[in-house]
Structure formats: structure tokens, C-alpha cells
Amino acid sequence: MSSATPSAPEASAGLLSRVKTIPSVGPVLVLLAFCLVFAVTNPRFLAPHNLSIILQQTIVVGTLAIGQTLVILTAGIDLAVGAICVLGTIVAGKLVNLGYDPMLSMLFAVVLCTLSGLVAGTLVSRLDLPPFIVTLGTLGILTAALRLISQGGAFPVQDSFLGLTGNTFRVGSFVLTYGVLAMLLLYAAAWYLLNETRWGRHVYAIGNNPEAARLVGIPVRRHLLQVYALAGLIYGITAWLALGRIPNADPNALQTANLDSITAVVIGGTSLFGGRGGLVGTLIGALIVGVLRNGLTLAGIDPLWQDLVTGILVILAVAFDQLSRRRR
Amino acid sequence: MSVLAAPEAKAAPVRNVLEARGIVKSYGHVVALDGVDFELRAGEILAVVGDNGAGKSTLIKTLTGAVVPDSGEILLDGEPVHFKGPLDARHRGIETVYQDLAVAPALDIPSNLFLGRELLSPGLLGSLFRRLDKRRMRDEAERAMAELKFRLPSIASRVENLSGGQRQGVAVARAAVFARKLVIMDEPTAALGVRETGQVLELIRTIRDRGLPVVLISHNMPNVFDLADRIFIMRLGRRAAVVSPKSHSMADVVAIMTGAVKADGG
Amino acid sequence: MQASRHGRSRHAISEFTAGCAAFALVFGLAGAAGVSGAQAADVIVGLVTKTEVNPFFVKMRQAAEAEAKAKGLTLIARAGKFDGDNEGQVAAIEDLISAGAKGILVTPNNSSGMLGVIKKARDAGVLVIALDTATDPADAVDATFATDNFQAGVQQGAYAKAALGDKTPVIAMLDGTPGGTVDTFRHDGFLKGFGIAEGDPAIAGAAITNGAQDKGQIGMENLLSKNGDINVVYTINEPAAAGGYQALKSFGKEKDVILTSIDGGCAGVRNVQAGVIAATVMQFPYKMASMGVDAVAEYAASGKKPSGFVNTGSYLITDKPMPGLESKDSAWGLENCWGD
Numbered sequence: 062m063s064s065a066t067p068s069a070p071e072a073s074a075g076l077l078s079r080v081k082t083i084p085s086v087g088p089v090l091v092l093l094a095f096c097l098v099f100a101v102t103n104p105r106f107l108a109p110h111n112l113s114i115i116l117q118q119t120i121v122v123g124t125l126a127i128g129q130t131l132v133i134l135t136a137g138i139d140l141a142v143g144a145i146c147v148l149g150t151i152v153a154g155k156l157v158n159l160g161y162d163p164m165l166s167m168l169f170a171v172v173l174c175t176l177s178g179l180v181a182g183t184l185v186s187r188l189d190l191p192p193f194i195v196t197l198g199t200l201g202i203l204t205a206a207l208r209l210i211s212q213g214g215a216f217p218v219q220d221s222f223l224g225l226t227g228n229t230f231r232v233g234s235f236v237l238t239y240g241v242l243a244m245l246l247l248y249a250a251a252w253y254l255l256n257e258t259r260w261g262r263h264v265y266a267i268g269n270n271p272e273a274a275r276l277v278g279i280p281v282r283r284h285l286l287q288v289y290a291l292a293g294l295i296y297g298i299t300a301w302l303a304l305g306r307i308p309n310a311d312p313n314a315l316q317t318a319n320l321d322s323i324t325a326v327v328i329g330g331t332s333l334f335g336g337r338g339g340l341v342g343t344l345i346g347a348l349i350v351g352v353l354r355n356g357l358t359l360a361g362i363d364p365l366w367q368d369l370v371t372g373i374l375v376i377l378a379v380a381f382d383q384l385s386r387r388r389r
Numbered sequence: 390m391s392v393l394a395a396p397e398a399k400a401a402p403v404r405n406v407l408e409a410r411g412i413v414k415s416y417g418h419v420v421a422l423d424g425v426d427f428e429l430r431a432g433e434i435l436a437v438v439g440d441n442g443a444g445k446s447t448l449i450k451t452l453t454g455a456v457v458p459d460s461g462e463i464l465l466d467g468e469p470v471h472f473k474g475p476l477d478a479r480h481r482g483i484e485t486v487y488q489d490l491a492v493a494p495a496l497d498i499p500s501n502l503f504l505g506r507e508l509l510s511p512g513l514l515g516s517l518f519r520r521l522d523k524r525r526m527r528d529e530a531e532r533a534m535a536e537l538k539f540r541l542p543s544i545a546s547r548v549e550n551l552s553g554g555q556r557q558g559v560a561v562a563r564a565a566v567f568a569r570k571l572v573i574m575d576e577p578t579a580a581l582g583v584r585e586t587g588q589v590l591e592l593i594r595t596i597r598d599r600g601l602p603v604v605l606i607s608h609n610m611p612n613v614f615d616l617a618d619r620i621f622i623m624r625l626g627r628r629a630a631v632v633s634p635k636s637h638s639m640a641d642v643v644a645i646m647t648g649a650v651k652a653d654g655g
Numbered sequence: 656m657q658a659s660r661h662g663r664s665r666h667a668i669s670e671f672t673a674g675c676a677a678f679a680l681v682f683g684l685a686g687a688a689g690v691s692g693a694q695a696a697d698v699i700v701g702l703v704t705k706t707e708v709n710p711f712f713v714k715m716r717q718a719a720e721a722e723a724k725a726k727g728l729t730l731i732a733r734a735g736k737f738d739g740d741n742e743g744q745v746a747a748i749e750d751l752i753s754a755g756a757k758g759i760l761v762t763p764n765n766s767s768g769m770l771g772v773i774k775k776a777r778d779a780g781v782l783v784i785a786l787d788t789a790t791d792p793a794d795a796v797d798a799t800f801a802t803d804n805f806q807a808g809v810q811q812g813a814y815a816k817a818a819l820g821d822k823t824p825v826i827a828m829l830d831g832t833p834g835g836t837v838d839t840f841r842h843d844g845f846l847k848g849f850g851i852a853e854g855d856p857a858i859a860g861a862a863i864t865n866g867a868q869d870k871g872q873i874g875m876e877n878l879l880s881k882n883g884d885i886n887v888v889y890t891i892n893e894p895a896a897a898g899g900y901q902a903l904k905s906f907g908k909e910k911d912v913i914l915t916s917i918d919g920g921c922a923g924v925r926n927v928q929a930g931v932i933a934a935t936v937m938q939f940p941y942k943m944a945s946m947g948v949d950a951v952a953e954y955a956a957s958g959k960k961p962s963g964f965v966n967t968g969s970y971l972i973t974d975k976p977m978p979g980l981e982s983k984d985s986a987w988g989l990e991n992c993w994g995d
Binding site (some may be wrong): 103105106108109110114117118121209211212214215216217227259303306307309311312313314315316317354355358359361363364365 | 699707729731732733734736737738739740742745746747749750751752753754755764765768769770771832833834835951958
């Protein structure tokens with residue numbers, strides 16, 4: 062199609078900006094590059110067993126990052142991800158240890174997590190409080206409450222249903238856990254919701270330009286509320302996956318899950334300003350972090366380098382986003 | 390069938406699509422509208438001009454449902470209507486375009502065109518799985534843009550990759566596609582450069598030529614004279630005059646606006 | 656035009672396929688390379704500590720590095736990101752199993768959180784030794800090399816009791832993190848050594864310090880506000896004690912109170928020398944680490960595994976020794992302490 066008048070940004074569009082239109086290309090290349098380097102330095106890296114492990118290590122932060130992605134796409138941020146997830150593990154664990162039905166206990170815990178998200182969402186959407194502050198407050202309240210409930214102590218959760226997601230199955234030479242499968246299914250479902258439905262389109266619209274969204278009749282407040290509640294639901298399901306990974310409820314666990322999940326989202330190419338990015342990037346971002354940690358250990362390199370490299374990637378990703386936004 | 394909503398009937402030349410009688414609106418002791426009468430005829434571009442504080446924007450807000458008047462009545466196609474909010478007016482076929490670009494930059498053109506009114510796939514995919522019919526939205530967006538003779542680099546472009554004029558063009562096209570009765574444009578070119586303004590004015594003219602009446606609020610006299618069929622002049626919360634650009638000069642209009650000349654028209 | 660018709664959905668699809676392609680490529684490579692899983696030439700010993708920042712674990716790591724070098728082993732060290740980072744420690748052990756470690760030395764953040772992965776490691780033929788903190792149950796690992804923290808608490812309590820003499824005790828407890836294994840042992844040991852039970856009226860109150868100086872200070876201030884007659888202070892570690900001392904000083908009570916601690920960090924020993932802390936109980940992280948590395952070297956050479964609890968010892972460090980209590984002075988302490 063012929064353009065009436067080639068506008069300035071188009072004229073200067075080189076290969077770089079062409080590539081940029083496929084948002085996950087950068088993260089995918091980074092992931093492949095790391096895999097290649099680690100595969101060369103230690104052949105054990107590509108052993109099926111090791112790759113299965115990396116996937117398993119990605120479950121908790123990777124699944125939390127789904128909710129974080131939804132919130133960040135609306136130009137919000139969620140600092141309470143880890144705390145809400147720990148709420149789920151402690152409540153489910155406590156109830157089961159008290160002798161309640163495991164399935165109902167887990168369900169109750171998930172509902173409670175959803176409610177936590179709903180409360181945060183209400184404060185953000187109805188009172189127009191900044192998400193940063195609301196979720197920081199939620200984090201503080203939950204952390205204190207959980208230590209009070211559990212008397213500060215961690216306790217083992219030895220229930221077959223709560224630990225179900227830690228069970229394994231084989232795919233060829235790969236031994237995977239149901240937790241990995243659950244994470245991938247959640248990604249697929251959330252991807253469909255975001256990319257193929259009206260609801261998802263409105264999430265992007267709100268993150269892009271909330272005023273425009275309101276003017277075209279999108280119920281912005283209600284939508285935000287739904288986003289936070291859905292994120293809470295995802296954190297609750299993650300609690301189940303976390304118990305499958307470590308059959309232990311610990312009020313001190315997952316303290317850095319908020320920053321870790323934000324890291325995965327940002328490295329995956331989603332903009333902290335909202336409205337741009339997506340879940341494929343987030344999954345890749347979470348895998349990059351996992352691959353780095355595992356690969357450096359296998360290479361016998363001080364894992365502090367992992368934090369350093371991750372930090373560089375975060376800054377690069379944000380700088381890239383900022384640059385591509387400034388051009389517009 | 391045309392993608393653009395068909396304007397309903399083209400009968401008598403003086404038929405009023407939108408009519409307002411004796412609109413009064415005060416904020417405390419300040420009277421913003423002091424018994425204003427207003428009529429928009431079928432198939433015309435009616436420019437609304439006035440100095441700052443003359444009551445232009447309050448008048449427009451009552452017509453789009455953003456403000457409920459204290460007294461007076463509004464008739465749409467001769468039928469009394471009571472808008473309780475902007476959504477009410479939209480449901481009755483009145484679309485509004487704003488000065489600031491009301492688009493979602495990272496979404497593509499069809500997504501913006503159908504924003505808030507997305508089409509779902511037919512059958513179970515749509516009703517149960519709420520799946521967007523992206524192909525149909527893209528096709529219809531393309532058809533609408535072709536009918537409006539508005540040229541865009543590619544229908545799949547993200548709006549942020551368009552020029553300012555093209556972006557506003559998307560917002561205007563959205564209003565044109567969904568308006569069944571009329572389109573209200575509130576300073577649609579205020580944020581644009583000269584060339585880009587030209588693109589949008591051309592688009593507004595196309596919309597009028599297709600039979601959809603337009604209310605255009607603007608400060609820019611040359612644009613108003615270039616485009617308008619009639620000019621509605623406000624002063625101090627009242628209708629000062631309605632004149633034709635053919636019979637009056639810019640100086641005349643400015644004189645009426647500022648109160649230097651008492652007008653007879655209207 | 657035709658080319659761009661499907662732009663939007665192609666966009667989403669290409670995003671999706673790019674992700675899938677990445678997966679497929681990596682896992683495809685894996686299938687090919689999986690068989691070759693090369694055997695490392697050296698014997699790898701893994702060390703997984705609680706955090707990277709605590710000088711106690713830094714000392715442990717330095718000692719492990721030195722010993723590994725001396726024995727010709729390769730050390731790979733990992734740590735959790737914060738106290739309570741079970742997920743991080745589990746991942747570290749999994750990675751070390753993958754790396755083909757012969758033995759793994761671990762200071763578990765939580766006595767039960769790591770049982771699953773430890774079992775996995777042992778099933779894979781890896782020698783697992785808990786350092787510093789025992790697991791629950793203790794026989795989940797092959798052996799535990801640690802300070803007997805209960806015994807160390809008893810030493811602290813007995814000293815406080817002896818130093819107080821005939822005065823009526825009014826005790827403040829500056830605890831670490833409630834529920835922590837080490838915290839509980841030290842706390843209970845102190846009470847045992849002092850000769851009282853939990854809930855004794857002599858205990859004026861307790862505060863949570865997380866073993867940090869600032870929180871130790873705040874906790875002590877609050878306890879002093881509650882009861883100005885406090886004359887004995889238990890602290891979970893020396894940073895908490897240093898914070899407690901600040902509070903005592905601001906209340907003008909630093910001379911009247913017997914401030915005791917545990918750990919044996921060099922800063923803590925210097926505080927003993929300066930009279931800030933009356934006595935501390937020193938433990939020996941370098942011993943735990945070097946003994947652990949030795950055990951892995953032995954296992955690699957002969958297949959012999961250590962077992963059970965091995966107490967790496969604890970010494971009372973004070974410049975005001977009490978009759979009947981064995982102790983070392985601060986000069987000896989400074990030669991044997993850890994950290995800066």
C-alpha cells in the first residue's frame with residue numbers, strides 16, 4: 062500500500078526497528094546466546110535432567126510473573142506478589158496440618174489470595190492510590206500477619222494433594238513435574254486472554270492511554286479491579302505450585318519474589334510504563350534468569366555474577382524501551 | 390452495506406438532526422449558558438465559535454451528555470432526549486472527537502478503531518471463548534479508511550508509528566464509523582501542524598459529504614471559514630448569531646464574538 | 656497491501672512461534688547432547704550457605720576455598736539471597752547435582768525446607784553434610800558439622816548467672832528470628848544455663864532483632880522503657896548485642912547490665928575487649944567448612960562417609976572470667992575470630 066506521505070519515523074526505520082516490531086526477539090536471542098555459551102563451557106548444561114531442573118526452578122517466579130505482567134501492562138506494579146503467594150502456602154499448610162480437607166484448604170487459600178488482590182485492586186482503582194504504595198502496604202501487612210500466624214516459624218507440609226504438583230512424568234528423556242506443566246498451561250491461558258480477547262485488548266488500552274480507554278466507554282476502574290483480582294488468583298495457584306516444589310510453608314520465603322518477577326517481566330521486554338509487551342517475553346525473561354543461575358554454577362563461576370549480569374540486562378531492557386518510546 | 394453508518398433519511402433540506410431549546414446551566418452564581426437555542430441541520434458542518442468563557446464548551450458538554458443542563462430541552466431527530474452521561478449520547482448515535490489524541494499508541498489501527506466495541510468471532514469461539522475476530526476488524530477498518538479516502542501506510546501499523554495527523558485521523562474515523570446521527574469535534578486540530586491539519590480537515594469534509602452532520606468547535610478562523618456551512622457564534626453564555634461564511638467575513642464574525650457589533654442573525 | 660493484511664495476528668503468532676522455537680531449539684540440542692554428559696576431571700565440592708553477606712558464611716566460604724585448594728578439589732559456592740530463601744537454596748543444590756558435585760555442604764535456611772532436594776542428592780550418590788544448622792530430622796543428611804548451639808547457649812547463660820551473683824535477675828531477651836532453629840537452641844540453652852524455665856518472671860521481655868544491630872537497638876530501647884531494672888541481656892548474636900549496648904548507653908545503664916552474646920565474630924570479640932560485651936561464645940565456621948571439605952575429599956578417595964553430629968566446639972570468650980567456667984581471653988579470641 063502506498064503511503065500518502067512517508068512520515069519521519071518510517072523513513073528512518075532500519076533493520077533495528079523492523080526487528081523491534083516482534084517484541085520477543087531480543088529476549089529470545091539473549092536466551093539462545095546464553096544457552097549456547099553454557100552448552101560449550103559444560104556439556105552437562107544440555108543434559109535433559111539439567112534442562113528439566115531449570116524449568117522446575119522457574120515455576121514459582123515464572124508463574125508469579127504472569128500476574129506481575131498483567132499488573133505492569135496496566136502501568137501498575139505489584140510488590141506483594143511473594144507475600145500473597147506465601148499467604149497461600151501458610152494458610153493451606155496450616156489448615157491441612159489442623160486436619161482439614163486438603164482440597165478445600167487449598168481452595169480456601171487460593172480464594173484468600175484472590176481477595177488480597179481484590180483489596181489491592183479496590184484501593185488502586187477506586188481511591189486512585191498509586192499501585193506502588195498500595196502493594197508496598199499489602200506486602201508489609203501480609204508479612205507481619207504471616208509471621209504472627211505462624212509464630213515466625215516455618216513448618217513442613219506433608220500432604221499428597223498439596224504436594225501433587227511436585228510429582229513427575231516423563232516426556233522422552235525429560236522428567237518434568239506437573240508444576241512445570243501447570244505453569245506452561247497458565248501461560249497459554251493468560252496469553253489467550255491477553256491477545257485474543259476483548260478483555261486483554263482493554264488491558265493494553267488502559268495501560269496505553271487510560272483516558273482514551275475511558276472515553277471509548279471501557280469501564281477502566283472495574284477492569285483494573287479485575288486485573289488485580291486475577292493476579293491474586295494466579296499468586297494463589299502459584300502457592301500450590303510452590304508447595305509442590307518445597308513441601309514447606311515458610312513466612313520468610315519469597316522475600317525477593319517481587320523484584321525477581323519484575324526482573325523477568327522487564328527482561329522479557331514489557332514496558333514499566335504499561336501497555337507494551339506480553340507474556341511470551343515474560344516466560345523467556347524468567348528462563349533467562351534461571352539459565353544464568355544454573356549455567357554459571359555449572360561453569361563454576363561465582364553466582365554473584367548472575368546478579369550482576371541480570372542487573373545489566375534489566376538496565377538494557379529498560380533503556381531499550383525508553384529509547385523506542387522516545388522516538389515516538 | 391456500507392461500513393459507515395448510514396445517515397438516517399435525507400428528506401427536507403432544513404431538517405434539524407439535533408436541536409436544543411432554552412438551555413440554561415449555571416455553576417453557583419456564574420451563569421454559563423443563559424437560554425441557548427441551537428440547531429444542527431442534516432448534512433452540514435456547523436462551526437461553533439466564541440471567546441474563551443463564552444460558553445462553547447459547556448454547550449458542547451450538554452450536547453454530548455457530559456453536563457446535564459438546569460433547564461431547557463434537547464431534541465434528537467425531533468424526539469426529546471435526556472442524556473445522563475456521555476455513554477447515553479453515544480448509544481443514541483452521537484460520537485465525539487477530542488483535541489488530545491484519544492488513541493492507544495501501542496495498538497494497531499483496527500484495534501483503535503474498534504476500541505471498546507471489538508467484534509467477536511462468530512459461533513462458540515466468540516460467545517464462549519470471547520475470541521476477537523481480528524480479521525473482520527481489520528477488513529472493516531480497511532474498508533472504512535478506503536471509504537473515507539484516508540490514506541495510511543498500513544492498516545496493521547501501530548498507531549504510534551503514524552504521524553500526528555494520521556493518529557487524529559484514526560480517532561475521527563472511529564467517530565465516523567460508529568456515529569449514526571452526528572459527530573461532535575472539539576478542537577480536533579489544535580494539537581496538529583499545518584499539513585497534518587489539512588489531512589484532518591479533508592477527512593471532516595468527506596464525512597460531511599457522506600451525509601453525516603458535524604459540529605466543529607474551533608478557534609482557528611481560517612479553518613472554520615474553509616470548512617463550515619454555517620457558523621454559530623457565542624458570546625457571554627448566549628447565542629450571539631448564526632451566520633454563513635458566504636455572507637460574512639472573518640472580521641464580521643470576530644466583531645460579533647467580541648461584542649463590537651450587535652448581530653441580527655439567529 | 657496483501658503482505659500487511661495479516662500484520663496484527665501475524666505479529667502475535669510470530670511472537671508465539673519465536674517462544675516455541677526457542678524451546679524447541681534448546682530441547683532439541685539437549686536430546687542430541689544428552690548422551691554425552693561429560694564427566695568432569697576434578698572432584699567438585701559444593702557449598703550452599705544461607706546468604707552471601709553474613710561474615711560468618713564468608714569465613715566459611717574462604718576456609719572451604721582454601722581447604723579445597725589444598726586437597727586439589729574444585730569448590731563451587733552458592734548462597735540464598737536472604738535468610739529464608741529456601742527456593743534459592745533448593746535451586747543451588749539442584750544445580751550442583753547437575754554440575755556433578757561429589758559432595759555438597761549446606762547450611763540450610765530452614766531445617767525442613769530442603770529435605771526433598773537433599774534426598775535427591777543423596778539418591779544420586781552425592782555426600783551431603785549440613786554445616787552450622789542441623790536438618791529436621793537430623794539423619795536426612797549424612798552428617799552434621801556444627802556448633803552445638805544449645806550448649807553454646809548454656810555457656811552464655813551460665814556465665815550471665817555467675818557474673819550476676821546474688822542480685823535478683825531481670826532478664827531481657829534479644830532474640831533473632833522467632834522459630835529459627837538456631838535461635839530456638841540458643842534461647843533455650845541460655846535459659847537452661849541460667850537455671851530458669853521459659854515464662855519465668857525473671858524474664859522482663861523479649862524483642863525480635865533478626866540478628867541486626869539497628870533492630871537490636873530498637874528492641875533494647877523498648878524493653879528498657881518497659882522495665883528499667885533490667886540487669887542481664889541475652890543476645891542472639893554480636894550485632895544485636897552492639898545495638899543493645901547503644902540503647903543501654905543512651906539510658907545510662909551500660910555499666911549496670913551484664914550483656915552477653917554468641918558468635919565469635921571479630922567485631923564481637925573486640926567489643927568484649929572494649930568491655931561492651933561481658934562475654935561471648937565463639938563458634939568456628941572455618942572448622943565446619945574445612946572439616947566438610949576434608950570429608951568430601953575422603954569420600955571421593957575411599958568412599959567412606961562421615962555420620963552423625965560432629966560438634967565443632969564453642970568457647971566462652973571474656974576478659975572477666977568467672978570461677979568454675981572455662982573461658983579464653985579476648986586476645987586468644989582475636990586470633991581465632993571470623994570476619995573483620
